[in-house]
Amino acid sequence: MVANIGVGLIGTGFMGKCHTLAWKAVGTVFPDMPAITLAHLAEVDADLARRRADEFGFARSTADWRTVVADPQVDVVSIAAPNEFHPEMVIAALEAGKHVWCEKPMAPAFADAERMARAARASGKVAVLGYNYIQSPAMRHISRLLADGAIGTIAQLRIEMDEDFMADPEAMFFWKHEARSGYGALDDFAVHPLSIVSVLFGRVARVVCDMAMPYPDRPVHGGGRRAVETHDIASALMQLESGIPATLQVSRSAWGRKGRIAIQIFGSKGTILFDQERFNEVQLYLTADPAGEQGFRTILSAPRHEPYGHFIPAPGHGLGFNDLKTIECHELIMRLSGADARIIDFDAGLEIERTVHAMARSHAERRWIDVAHPAA
Numbered sequence: 224m225v226a227n228i229g230v231g232l233i234g235t236g237f238m239g240k241c242h243t244l245a246w247k248a249v250g251t252v253f254p255d256m257p258a259i260t261l262a263h264l265a266e267v268d269a270d271l272a273r274r275r276a277d278e279f280g281f282a283r284s285t286a287d288w289r290t291v292v293a294d295p296q297v298d299v300v301s302i303a304a305p306n307e308f309h310p311e312m313v314i315a316a317l318e319a320g321k322h323v324w325c326e327k328p329m330a331p332a333f334a335d336a337e338r339m340a341r342a343a344r345a346s347g348k349v350a351v352l353g354y355n356y357i358q359s360p361a362m363r364h365i366s367r368l369l370a371d372g373a374i375g376t377i378a379q380l381r382i383e384m385d386e387d388f389m390a391d392p393e394a395m396f397f398w399k400h401e402a403r404s405g406y407g408a409l410d411d412f413a414v415h416p417l418s419i420v421s422v423l424f425g426r427v428a429r430v431v432c433d434m435a436m437p438y439p440d441r442p443v444h445g446g447g448r449r450a451v452e453t454h455d456i457a458s459a460l461m462q463l464e465s466g467i468p469a470t471l472q473v474s475r476s477a478w479g480r481k482g483r484i485a486i487q488i489f490g491s492k493g494t495i496l497f498d499q500e501r502f503n504e505v506q507l508y509l510t511a512d513p514a515g516e517q518g519f520r521t522i523l524s525a526p527r528h529e530p531y532g533h534f535i536p537a538p539g540h541g542l543g544f545n546d547l548k549t550i551e552c553h554e555l556i557m558r559l560s561g562a563d564a565r566i567i568d569f570d571a572g573l574e575i576e577r578t579v580h581a582m583a584r585s586h587a588e589r590r591w592i593d594v595a596h597p598a599a
Contacts, residue, residue: 241544263297434583
């Protein structure tokens, strides 16, 4: 393993701060990690960049992200800028010989996502996407339950993701309402549950999808209103390559839902339930239990559920959102060292993008669409 990793950060909003916390914590939580140097940070203007560098602990700051990419002290570039800027930033970083940790989704346009994946393959560098929900100890335990056949043959999968940050029809228009940011909930949200589907069950074969725009316009600063260009709600039926039927529902306008990813996995011998708002718990129902005692049991995350024990030595105390990012950072570093890692690289991420764009095409054409995955 390398002795030191120099980190560059582009974007210091919610996810940029999450990346920073992860880079700072990973060496404390996990043993035998390399030294991490927070080398260079970029923001939209010099003053903001300087303030964020002081707050986050980066050695240098700039208003030009290309300066971060070109910095010889930077080995890995964390990209937490808005979606539309991902392609140019990612490709420039890879061509400069940097590894990349980019937030999801890859890009609003599928052609740009393809270019990013080609650039990653050509560079020989590690390029991973920020799908942190697959990292939780509870989700890893679900993976083991499925691998062990605990609930038998899978009959159906249902998965949902809901938040309410766009539920208020009078909330201000912002960049996620612009078409250049993508389709809306479909690629802003649905990629997260699709990452879970990918890890637990593999690829999606066919989809039929509908999208909805509950509020056609929103107020803008200074007065007036602007037409909304993205869809806050999407629903899809899916058939997985394994033959499992599945449903997907996502909404950014669901009052009361704050960070919900709800999973229901129905099998021939039981059921697994999970809700991201209670992501230190898994609900398990097994038909093998005595008839008079059958019912859902709650499994609390504990040190026996890796990597929970690296954070907390006692069961039931619970991890948090930023801890998942620290686990993701650890997996990235393991991949940098050549070890197996639980990550979604750009090739796997491109398959998720294929599914999203097939869903958008289904909505436009009002029919089932085959997801055109290339031959293995």
